[in-house]
Amino acid sequence: xxxxxxxxxxxxxxxxxxxxxxxxxxxxxxxxxxxxxxxxxxxxxxxxxxxxxxxxxxxxxxxxxxxxxxxxxxxxxxxxxxxxxxxxxxxxxxxxxxxxxxxxxxxxxxxxxxxxxxxxxxxxxxxxxxxxxxxxxxxxxxxxxxxxxxxxxxxxxxxxxxxxx
Numbered sequence: 001x002x003x004x005x006x007x008x009x010x011x012x013x014x015x016x017x018x019x020x021x022x023x024x025x026x027x028x029x030x031x032x033x034x035x036x037x038x039x040x041x042x043x044x045x046x047x048x049x050x051x052x053x054x055x056x057x058x059x060x061x062x063x064x065x066x067x068x069x070x071x072x073x074x075x076x077x078x079x080x081x082x083x084x085x086x087x088x089x090x091x092x093x094x095x096x097x098x099x100x101x102x103x104x105x106x107x108x109x110x111x112x113x114x115x116x117x118x119x120x121x122x123x124x125x126x127x128x129x130x131x132x133x134x135x136x137x138x139x140x141x142x143x144x145x146x147x148x149x150x151x152x153x154x155x156x157x158x159x160x161x162x163x164x165x
Contacts, residue, residue, distance in 0.1 A: 001016070001017060001019040001115060001116040001117055002015075002115070002116055003015060003017045003055050003111075003114060003116065004055065004057075005053045005055060006050070006056055008052055009044070009045055010044065010045055010046065012044060017115065019116070020111070020117055020118065020119045022066045022119075023119050025068065025121065026068060026119040026120060026122075027064055027078075027119065027121070027122050027125050028064070028065040028066035028068075028117060028118075029062040029064055029065060029078060029080065029117065029119070029120055029125065030062050030063045030116065030117055031057075031060050031061075031113045031115060031117065032061055032062045032063060032077075033061040033062070034060045034061075034113040034114055035057075035059030035060070036057075036059075037059060039108070040056050040057065043107075043108055044056065050109070054107075054108075054111065055111035055112050055113075055118075056107045056112055056114050057112035057113030057115070058082035058107030058113065059082070059113065060080045060082070060106075060112065060113030061077065061078065061079045062077070062078060062080070062113075062118070063077050063078070067122075068122065070122035071122075072125060076127055077127065077128040078125040078126060079125075079126045080118070080120050080124055080126075081124040081125075081126060082106035082113075083105060084104045084121065084124065085097040085098075085100035085102065085103040086100055086102035089101060089102060106118065106120065106124075
């Protein structure tokens with residue numbers, strides 16, 4: 001698959017990399033939209049350290065290719081919440097998942113959305129409603145806040161459909 005691969009601070013190349021396989025407990029998503037923000041710039045220039053090579057991109061939307069054991073179906077459009085957390089530490093239990101010591105960020109700690117495909121936990125794929133799936137709407141919305149808000153303010157059961165208006 002094609003991907004934008006960060007090989008060192010300030011060195012981003014378009015490269016062919018292996019497509020992620022179906023992992024136990026993960027969805028395979030074909031990335032259709034990916035946003036760029038200040039965090040990506042800091043990762044790119046080395047201000048936020050990562051292991052190289054790294055596929056950046058934590059603001060993304062796409063279509064489910066392999067739903068695994070989730071309740072989602074192939075072809076459903078999703079927005080990805082990139083913040084992975086353990087759900088059991090003190091901070092997770094009181095709703096401060098952004099402070100999880102066991103957490104990670106897709107696109108920083110594991111490969112992200114600057115590629116054709118990405119794997120994500122089913123609990124972090126929020127179904128997009130039909131009304132919000134046009135290319136124009138997807139490009140003009142902030143994927144980061146949409147994914148965070150839609151997943152945070154909806155039930156957090158793995159694979160449960162969530163809809164954005």
